[in-house]
Amino acid sequence: MAEVDQAQLFEFLCRMGDNTLVLGHWVSEWCGHAPVLEEDIALANTALDLIGQTQMWLGLAAEVEGKGRSADDLAMLRDVWDFRNVLLVEQPNGDFGQTMMRQFLFDAWHLEMLGALAGSSHDQIAAIAAKSVKEVQYHVERSGDTVVGLGDGTSESHSRMQKALNLLWPYVGEMFAADAVDNAVAAAGIAPDPAALRETYDARVGAVLAEATLSVPEDGFAHKGGKSGFQHSEHLGHLLTQMQWLQRAYPGASW
Amino acid sequence: MKPATEEIWSWLDEVPDPEIPVISVVDLGIVRDVAWDGDTLEVAVTPTYSGCPATGVISMDIETALHDRGIENVRIKTRISPPWTTDWLSDTGRAKLMDYGIAPPRAAGGPECCPRCKSTNVTRISQFGSTPCKAQWRCTDCLEPFDYFKCI
Secondary structure (H helix, E strand, O other), rough: OOOOHHHHHHHHHHHHHHHHHHHHHHOEEEEEOOHHHHHHHHHHHHHHHHHHHHOOOOOOOHHHHHOOOOOOHHHHHOOOOOOOOOHHHHOOOOHHHHHHHHHHHHHHHHHHHHHHOOOOOOOHHHHHHHHHHHHHHHHHHHHHHHHHHHOOOHHHHHHHHHHHHHHHHOOHHHHHHHHHHHHHHHHHHOOOOOHHHHHHHHHHHHHHHHHHHOOOOOOOOOOOOOOOOOOOOHHHHHHHHHHHHEEEEEEEOOO | OOOHHHHHHOOOOOEEEOOOOOOOOOOOEEEEEEEOOOOEEEEOOOOOOOOOHHHHHHHHHHHHHHOOOOOOEEEEEEEOOOOOOOHHHHHHHHHHHHHEEEEOOOOOOOOOOOOOOOOEEEEEEEEOOOOEEHHHEEEOOOOEEEEEEOOO
């Protein structure tokens, strides 16, 4: 198997960690604001899992980079252009329905990705994935159920979910589009070819959306530029000003 | 003289889980290994959930307990592989959870019965509960809500 360039491995690990970090932060903003107590608790727990996974991914990224940075340094001291998350996860919370649609579209990909990474040729990556996938099984079960409940709910909840799907669907394609980094880690047996996950994803997502009486938009257009860092949406900057405020205002502050 | 690892295991069995103090960290199955490396005692700990805030407290509690027993050099090693599973909960731990009002995990994916009235008529409220490791269920006979320690 091909040897992987450490810089590309670092990029790949930042993608995994930035996805969970950015989504985890957005989701954590629901704490105390969700429509009912059970949902509030579920979202807080999901955010907690995602932030915990971030610690492992960015911790390994920092180790691979070998420049003495920590997971916290990567999370709190990089700016927008250094983030490698897909555009889907940086899209704003919107209403509760939009948050749950974003969660489901990501969870379904996350589950397939982690399942494949659990068999990675890189032991530490396999270990992080094997641990995370157990948590993500619960995330996708719940986000899928909620999409069905709201999609096949009242006419108001149905129309909001269809609107959320129309808004977010163009961000799905980026998760499956391979670039040089993906090809390098795939050639080394570290990660799957992203395109290989699409069929299972479409089957799972299609079944849930059908049960939710929602229609998948026909336009296959896909926004790109998040995971390569080429072009993030404006939302990421707003998120970082909140998330990184304390470390920016009081450098080195700790508990 | 260095205490034997069997004795150390029994000391660790007295360290309570910070969020569910009725069970010990050994009952929970997160202490994976205890071994001497020269004069340093190395304790391998496996976190339950990636983001569980109790993980840091557990490591601190283990170190404190061992220092109190006179062990000066303790090294806590976080081991994530193989990942923690509820299969590692001891039988004593399961029984203590039930007495405490938390239904222990079952492969069937739900509680065997209500921890209070023991009725088997139970229904799930939410897959997520007050801590990452628990789900919320309710008894349809006594109508009390209760925690279920979910399988992972």
